[in-house]
Amino acid sequence: GESVGLHLPTLSVQEGDNSIINCAYSNSASDYFIWYKQESGKGPQFIIDIRSNMDKRQGQRVTVLLNKTVKHLSLQIAATQPGDSAVYFCAESPETSYDKVIFGPGTSLSVIP
Amino acid sequence: GAGVSQTPSNKVTEKGKYVELRCDPISGHTALYWYRQSLGQGPEFLIYFQGTGAADDSGLPNDRFFAVRPEGSVSTLKIQRTERGDSAVYLCASSFTKDNEQFFGPGTRLTVL
Numbered sequence: 001g002e003s004v005g006l007h008l009p010t011l012s013v014q015e016g017d018n019s020i021i022n023c024a025y026s027n028s029a030s031d032y033f034i035w036y037k038q039e040s041g042k043g044p045q046f047i048i049d050i051r052s053n054m055d056k057r058q059g060q061r062v063t064v065l066l067n068k069t070v071k072h073l074s075l076q077i078a079a080t081q082p083g084d085s086a087v088y089f090c091a092e093s094p095e096t097s098y099d100k101v102i103f104g105p106g107t108s109l110s111v112i113p
Numbered sequence: 114g115a116g117v118s119q120t121p122s123n124k125v126t127e128k129g130k131y132v133e134l135r136c137d138p139i140s141g142h143t144a145l146y147w148y149r150q151s152l153g154q155g156p157e158f159l160i161y162f163q164g165t166g167a168a169d170d171s172g173l174p175n176d177r178f179f180a181v182r183p184e185g186s187v188s189t190l191k192i193q194r195t196e197r198g199d200s201a202v203y204l205c206a207s208s209f210t211k212d213n214e215q216f217f218g219p220g221t222r223l224t225v226l
Contacts, residue, residue, distance in 0.1 A: 043117070043204050043217025044156065089155045099144070099211040100169060103155030 012110045019077040021107045023090035026071060030092040034101065035064060035075045039086045044103075047075070047088075077109075085111045115139060117218035119205050125224045126195055134190040134221045138207030145188050146215060147180055148204040156204050162188060163211060195225045 013019045025033070031052045036044035050057045050064045050073075057064050063076040073090050087106045094100065118137045126132050138145050144163055148156035158172040162182045170180075177195075182188040192199055202222050206215040 042219055043206070045217070046214045049214075091155070099161050099163075100158055100171075101215070102158065103148075105153070105155050 009105070010108045010110070012112060013080045014112050015080060015082060017080055019075075019080045019084070019109060019111075021075045021077075021088050021090075021109065023073040023075075023104055024071060025073060025090070025092055025104075027092060027094070027102075028068075028071065029094055032093040033064070033066060033073050034091045034093070035062075035073075036089045036091060036103070037084075037086045038089065038106070044089060080109075080111050082111045082113055085109055117205055117207050117216055119203075119218040119221050121221060122219065123222045123224075125226065127226050128195060128197060130195050130225075132192050132195055132223065134192075134203050134223070136188045136190070136205030136207075136218060138186060138188070138205070139216055140186075142207035142209055142216075143185070144208045144211045144213075144215075145182060146206040146208075147188070147190050148206065150202045150204055150220070152201075159190070161211070168211075192223075195223075197225045199223060200225045 034049040035047040037047050038044045048059045048062050048064050050066050055066050061078045065074045077084055087108050089103050089106045091101045091103045120135045146161050147159040149159055150156045160167055160180050161169040165182055165185045177193045180190045202220040204217055204220045206217045208215045
């Protein structure tokens with residue numbers, strides 16, 4: 001079936017640098033995309049979302065970029081901090097609602113102090 | 114506590130046994146979701162409740178899995194005749210409505226020996 005996947009399973013970044021986490025999706029019908037952060041022993045935590053009619057959205061220290069032409073999603077974290085160390089998941093939903101969210105496999109971000 | 118809570122945090126059982134996993138959503142949240150997360154993977158959707166009814170149970174892997182939410186608040190995920198392949202972290206999430214952000218609990222780690 002169609003799925004969401006990630007290019008890089010692990011990413012190490014120096015504290016203070018910017019991080020970029022990439023995600024490829026295959027379902028062209030997906031209308032809504034979400035990034036989650038999951039720390040060890042905890043459930044996923046919402047970071048930021050974007051609808052398919054947008055190509056960029058900014059939050060606090062985070063930016064999500066959507067390129068529908070190549071079905072690519074990225075999460076940029078500015079001035080990465082040790083507290084950003086976690087697994088990051090991109091997820092998709094076929095509609096602009098959360099009732100059925102499909103997660104990708106995740107990227108582990110490690111911040112080097 | 115204002116978050117989603119799940120009990121037990123860990124459950125070890127033997128193959129063939131029956132288990133129940135409990136989820137207490139955030140008060141006032143009408144939507145409740147169950148996911149299953151295997152090691153190194155993203156959460157996999159199982160079932161979604163709107164109020165007391167299962168609005169979408171298409172993610173349940175087979176008829177050994179069943180979930181209820183009799184009063185529209187607490188939900189129980191029930192697994193009959195457990196198999197070793199059922200070992201995973203079972204996550205619960207709730208949202209105010211299906212169009213709002215999901216808040217995840219810490220999960221129940223199920224180990225089937």
